[in-house]
Amino acid sequence: MDYLDKLEAHSIYIFREAYREFKHLAMLWSIGKDSTVLLYLARKAFFGHVPFPLIHIDTSFKIPEMIEYRNKLARELKLKLIVGQNKEALKTKQTFPDDNVDRITCCKLLKTEALKNTLSGQFPRYRLDHELGVFVEDQDKETYTGVIVGVRADEEGSRSKERYFSPRDKNSDWDIGDQPPELWNQFKTEFALKTHVRIHPLLDWTELNIWEYIDRENIPVVSLYFDNDNGKRYRSLGCYPCTLPIDSTAKNVKDIIKELKSGKLKNIAERSGRAQDKDGGGTLEELRREGYM
């Protein structure tokens, strides 16, 4: 087995443990490359099936191509797709693009709050009805106790300290100073009422591993990652007011792998196009302590 085989096998193990241990399990799906690999690994773990819902938190400011891609793939694979949104914040225009709050507050409202309340069932969940072809309000309001998320340790400092199974308390807070022990493929699968566990199958993957795997397994990804003849491509996807493309002429997966290996991007952090990471030191850690992915 080479190192990609090993990463894959370990991720599958985590998926199967999660499925076995958590009755109310869901997976966050952000449409990006990591989420796409995550979805593919889920299908590998369960022999072509995805036996839990996928949750997308729609800030309404996502790049339109991402939403198109999301709906297309969900229909093709007959996925149970749930969309959650902070409608109140959008209605009262408490957003950064509306110029009413700063970037961080905007992230907190449209992502962290939306996520928290979608997971708990407090906010309405919109489910893609495959027969009607439209989103309908989901009747299931049960709290999800296990949530699969595609974060990677190499992305950023606080993520480098994560566990594969990472508990969140009843306010979705992450007690980063007192994380549970985790050893020998034994994870935290017991948890108190009103708390939930974040599950991270991709923790040991690097950005390069993700692209190598996409290449090896021929996994389709959204075309925003590739240069469309203007010398720019997205390296990390998010909301358009806060996400900028990087200078790159990589037109396909192989080009991206070459670019990453060349070290050309070494002086640019993967999330450098994500403006919310920069407003003050430790910002992402702060967001993540409160429930951000």
Add this chain to the structure above:
Amino acid sequence: MKERMNIVVVGHVDHGKSTLIGRLLADTNSLPVGKLEQIKKTCELNAKPFEYAFLLDALVDEQTQGITIDTARIFFKTKKREYIIIDAPGHIEFLKNMISGAARAEAAILLIDAHEGIAENTKRHAYMLSLLGINQIIVAVNKMDLVDFSESRFNQIKNDYSKYLNEININPVEYVPISAFHGLNLIEHSNKMSWYKGKTILELIDSFEKEKEEEENDFRMFVQGVYKFTENGDNRRIIAGTINSGTINVGDEIIFLPSQKKSIVKSIEIFGKEAPLFAIAEQAIGLTLTTQIYVKPGDLICRIDQQLPYATNRFVANIFWMGKNNLSIHKKYKLKIGTNKAGVSIEAIKSVMNASTLKKENYREEVHRNEVAQIIFRTDKPISFDLFSKIKSTGRFVIVDEYDIAGGGIIIEALEEKEELVTPDYSGFERELYELIKKYFPHWEIKPIY
């Protein structure tokens, strides 16, 4: 790059673990451009001396307190292979984080401050490594600049520490004198310590050998799930798991333990690939069988033509305890081994040891946080396992106290199956008395009390 290896850096608090990793990253050009300058600037602004550790201690609390709280994974490459370097905290309070980090590693760098010398956790961490089964260890004697690069100081530490490591059966690959902060003997040999003729840290890391996969061993696989997803006309009933050891072939006769049900492998399933004829250790697979038998997650699958594991409810294990509450002979716990779970209680605490002083105490009724102990466990139902010395992944387990993993252990001996203990729990005094009688009055032929 075909290979990846996980290495943990351990040692006492403030002996320079994060500094070593930070400096290695800086000197091998593994940092994003500008990162070093940015941290130097931040230090200047906050009137703090620059430390390489700031490159790693990412958490706000870690930076303000200058201490590593939790294990971090750092990705790092040499010409030979890719590494995940695991930075483990050195403070006793965070031993459980050190163990979480070290349990993922195949090899270790153990750091000792040349000035301060061997400290409590220098020893304790080594002991934990030996319990975790990590045999490839480099001992780096750090901060040699603080002892004027003295060869005799280095030799003194080496001799003292060798004695301790000998007692716990660890043979380090090498002792290296270094200065992590000044980058000496990390990548290149330093002329300040020309008396040292061995390899540098980087050379030593690259000389670690990949752990042999358990392909040669007997076949073992814990059932992780039994799936029947009927969507889109799928009729397969698939037994899913990750192979712990050995090889399985289509047509092999297999047995599920402890239920002893038998069947034959009809197919091996891997999504997106043509069904293979065999599969090997570490692969995540699915099996379909020629007969439909009821099996459940936690069962251990073995091949009938090979040596079978133990199936009993009693065994002896060496454990380490990380729980907030003490491990007590009066309490019930949950044991997790592979994907199997069972209620468990303690028949006897044979001995408790301080992993730093190696001081042993017998006849205790509790094991405290950060202690190691030898214990006879009794599970509520028979479970299947191997001795750790035969197959690592089927010979180790964790103990769950309430909601958290609180201890880990390796099985060193299987004992005969016994029903619920008929004798009462013995007090420490009774056990002590028993041992004394056994020792001084053997002709009494006293009946064992365990």
